[in-house]
Amino acid sequence: xxxxxxxxxxxxxxxxxxxxxxxxxxxxxxxxxxxxxxxxxxxxxxxxxxxxxxxxxxxxxxxxxxxxxxxxxxxxxxxxxxxxxxxxxxxxxxxxxxxxxxxxxxxxxxxxxxxxxxxxxxxxxxxxxxxxxxxxxxxxxxxxxxxxxxxxxxxxxxxxxxxxxxxxxxxxxxxxxxxxxxxxxxxxxxxxxxxxxxxxxxxxxxxxxxxxxxxxxxxxxxxxxxx
Ligand SMILES: [Zn+2]
Ligand SMILES: [Zn+2]
Numbered sequence: 738x739x740x741x742x743x744x745x746x747x748x749x750x751x752x753x754x755x756x757x758x759x760x761x762x763x764x765x766x767x768x769x770x771x772x773x774x775x776x777x778x779x780x781x782x783x784x785x786x787x788x789x790x791x792x793x794x795x796x797x798x799x800x801x802x803x804x805x806x807x808x809x810x811x812x813x814x815x816x817x818x819x820x821x822x823x824x825x826x827x828x829x830x831x832x833x834x835x836x837x838x839x840x841x842x843x844x845x846x847x848x849x850x851x852x853x854x855x856x857x858x859x860x861x862x863x864x865x866x867x868x869x870x871x872x873x874x875x876x877x878x879x880x881x882x883x884x885x886x887x888x889x890x891x892x893x894x895x896x897x898x899x900x901x902x903x904x905x906x907x908x909x910x911x912x913x914x915x916x917x918x919x920x921x922x923x924x925x926x927x928x929x930x931x932x933x934x935x936x937x938x939x940x941x942x943x944x945x946x947x948x949x950x951x952x953x954x955x956x957x958x959x960x961x962x963x964x
Contacts, residue, residue: 744836751839751877754846758870761853765863774860778867784928785868786875791923791930795939798922799953800946811837823914826884834880842873878904879925886910886924902926 766772797816803809819826826834849866856862882904885895898904905927913921921930922939933939943953 743840744832747839747843748832748836750843754843754850755870755874758846758849758866762863762866766860769860771860774864775867778864779871782868782871783875785872787923787925787929789872789876790879790925791933794924795922799943802954823887827888829884834884835877838877842877846870846873875925883924
């Protein structure tokens, strides 16, 4: 019950703290005659959100197990179930889709507001807050964009955004759901996937973690894919 309350409350509060941060930080940049930095901060934040989606998704696909405390049921299990029942995500309502991420995003954005209040003259802070606010917005929107990519008949707005590649494009995402299941982890808009695939970014990360003794989850764990 508490979780459900938190989900609903944070879905309601998120747009408020998002808007306040953006308004306050952009006004500060305007006062400092640095408003042009918004043109850099916004795309940077969106790309940052795509990277966060890729790293979280890859980690949940590759490490840990469904019975770990907290992140097991909230993160690992949903991603692994998604590979078995990809269309299940389409049955989720808005709060179920974005609620958990909003619970994390709201306190972080509240902290950004506090920092803006604490350090009123910093252009660097204002720039960072705009970028970071966009990271959180992209991260909150990720599951919704992912859901659209699996819908048989997404809305015309969703289709338009997909065609413009502003959000995750279904054919692009399908590669993640195809053997060997270990590419295209980014699911906000997937902009970073070609680069990360080319760099073998996640394979290198797995090798590095393996060097430090952190092993991938084995296929014996239910629904884990053995890469
Ligand atoms: Zn996956
Ligand atoms: Zn998917």
